[in-house]
Amino acid sequence: MTTIDSTVKRLVQEVFSSIQTVDTESVKDMLKAELANLNKKIIVLDDDPTGVQTVHGVSVYTDWSVESIEKGFQEENAMFFILTNSRGFTAAETEKAHTEIAANIVAASTKQNKEFIVISRGDSTLRGHYPLETVVLKNTIEAASDIQFDGEVILPFFKEGGRFTVDNIHYVQYEDYLVPAGETEFAKDRTFGYTKSHLGEYVEEKSAGKFTAENTTYISLESLRSLDIEGITNQLMQVTDFNKVVVNAVDYVDVEIFVIALVKAIETGKQFMFRSAAALTKVIGGVSDKALLTREELIQEETNHGGLILVGSHVKKTTEQLEVLKTCDFIEFIEFDTHLVLQPEKFQEEINRVISTTESLIRDGKTVTVFTNRERLDLGEGKKEEELKLSIKISDAVTSIVQRLNVRPNYIVAKGGITSSDIGTKGLEVKRAAVAGQIKPGIPVWYTGEESKFPGIAYIIFPGNVGAVTTLKETVEILNK
Incomplete structure (x- = not known):
C-alpha cells in the first residue's frame, strides 16, 4: 500500500x-x-x-x-x-x-x-x-x-x-x-x-x-x-x-x-x-436535512432598530470576511481597541465609548459592526495562560456590550467561538435555546429562550473559521433584506 x-x-x-x-x-x-x-x-x-x-x-x-x-x-x-x-x-x-x-x-x-x-x-x-x-x-x-x-x-x-x-x-x-x-x-x-x-x-x-x-x-x-x-x-x-x-x-x-x-x-x-x-x-442524532433559514423564519419580531454584529475571532478567515463586510454601505463600523486591556482605566473608557455609540446607532435604525483589534496580544514565550486570561477579559468586555444594551437589536451575529458563547450565556443570559437551523452551511442560529434578555431573538453563531471570504457579508445581507 x-x-x-x-x-x-x-x-x-x-x-x-x-x-x-x-x-x-x-x-x-x-x-x-x-x-x-x-x-x-x-x-x-x-x-x-x-x-x-x-x-x-x-x-x-x-x-x-x-x-x-x-x-x-x-x-x-x-x-x-x-x-x-x-x-x-x-x-x-x-x-x-x-x-x-x-x-x-x-x-x-x-x-x-x-x-x-x-x-x-x-x-x-x-x-x-x-x-x-x-x-x-x-x-x-x-x-x-x-x-x-x-x-x-x-x-x-x-x-x-x-x-x-x-x-x-x-x-x-x-x-x-x-x-x-x-x-x-x-x-x-x-x-x-x-x-x-x-x-x-x-x-x-x-x-x-x-x-x-x-x-x-x-x-x-x-x-x-x-x-x-x-x-x-x-x-x-x-x-x-x-x-x-x-x-x-x-x-x-x-x-x-x-x-x-x-x-x-x-x-x-x-x-x-x-x-x-x-x-x-x-x-x-437522526437529524434530518433542512433548507437554509430565510429572513422570514429568522426575524420573528420586526423592530425599527438596526442589527448588531460582533467580531471577536482573530483567525485569518475572519479578518478577510470582515474586510469584505466593510464594503456594505448600510453598516456602521466601530473598532474596539482591545489592546487597552493592559491599561485598565483606559480600557473601561473604551468600553463605555463603544457601548454608547453602538446603542445610539441601533436605536436610530443603523446596523452596527463592532470588531476587535485584528492583531492578537502577544506577551511572548511561556505566557499561554496569561494570554488566555487576557483574552477572557476582552471577551467579557465584548459581552458587556450586549449586557448593557438598552435597545433590542433586530438580530445579533457573533463571530468566533468564545465570543459567541459568552454573548449567549452572559450577554443574552440564555439558559436554554432552541436550534433553529443554519443561515448558511455550518452557521447555526439559536432562538433565545423566554428567560433571556431578548426573548426569541435570532442569534447567529458564526464560527471564526467557516465560510468563504464573502459569507459574512452574504449572511448579513440576508438579515437586512
Whole structure:
C-alpha cells in the first residue's frame, strides 16, 4: 500500500475522484433502522456554541446542573447539547467542569433510568483541551457507575467547513487543495497547537505517547464505501483499553455507514467515548436535512432598530470576511481597541465609548459592526495562560456590550467561538435555546429562550473559521433584506 506523506497538500479533485461511490438512499434506510435500536440519550458537550452547526430542532442548555440535564433526558428528542465553552477555559477549569458534568450526567441518568452516550464535540481543526476532556469524562463516569469504556472514537470530519479525513490524515480545504491540518494556521494555535496531521500520530502527540498510532484502529474509506458493515463492526469489537478509533470520512455517507456498524457494536455491549466535530452529532442524532433559514423564519419580531454584529475571532478567515463586510454601505463600523486591556482605566473608557455609540446607532435604525483589534496580544514565550486570561477579559468586555444594551437589536451575529458563547450565556443570559437551523452551511442560529434578555431573538453563531471570504457579508445581507 502506498504511504501518503502527511505534510503534503493534495488536489481536491484528484483525491475525491478516486473514492468509490455508494448508494446513499439504501444507506439512509439502513441507518434509520439501526438508530431505532439505539435506546440511549445522546448528550453532546460542546466546547463552544458552533457545535450545533449541523442540527436543528434540538435544545442547547447553557449550564450543566442535574436539573438541566434531567430536562434534557425528559425531552422526546434523542439528543441534547450542553454548552461548556471549555475552549475558553484554562486546563484546571476544564478539568473541574468536566468532572462536574460527568457526575451530574450519571446522577440524572440514574434518576431517569435511561442509558446515555457522551460526545465531546470539539473543533474540526483539532484545537481544544484534548485528551484532557475525554479522559476526565471517562474516569469520572467509570468511578460513578458500572460503565467501562472500551475505546474512543475520533471523527473530526466536517463537510460544511471543508474538513476531511483521508488515509488517516486530517485535511483542511483551501480552494482547490486539501492541506494537512498540521500545516495550517490552526496547528500553530498558541494555546492548542500541534504538529501531526495523521490522526494516530496526533493522538500519540497529544497523549504524550500514552496512546500510540500503532495501537489505533483505523476505519478506512475503502471498507466504508464497500459497505463492509460486518468488518467495521468486528474492528470495533476488538477495541479495548480506551484505545482510539480513527474514522476516515469525506462525506456524510461515510459517517452514516460507520454509525450503522457502531450501533451494532454498542448493542452487543461495547462502550465508546467520542471526540468529534459536528457531523457525527447530526448522523447519530437522526437529524434530518433542512433548507437554509430565510429572513422570514429568522426575524420573528420586526423592530425599527438596526442589527448588531460582533467580531471577536482573530483567525485569518475572519479578518478577510470582515474586510469584505466593510464594503456594505448600510453598516456602521466601530473598532474596539482591545489592546487597552493592559491599561485598565483606559480600557473601561473604551468600553463605555463603544457601548454608547453602538446603542445610539441601533436605536436610530443603523446596523452596527463592532470588531476587535485584528492583531492578537502577544506577551511572548511561556505566557499561554496569561494570554488566555487576557483574552477572557476582552471577551467579557465584548459581552458587556450586549449586557448593557438598552435597545433590542433586530438580530445579533457573533463571530468566533468564545465570543459567541459568552454573548449567549452572559450577554443574552440564555439558559436554554432552541436550534433553529443554519443561515448558511455550518452557521447555526439559536432562538433565545423566554428567560433571556431578548426573548426569541435570532442569534447567529458564526464560527471564526467557516465560510468563504464573502459569507459574512452574504449572511448579513440576508438579515437586512
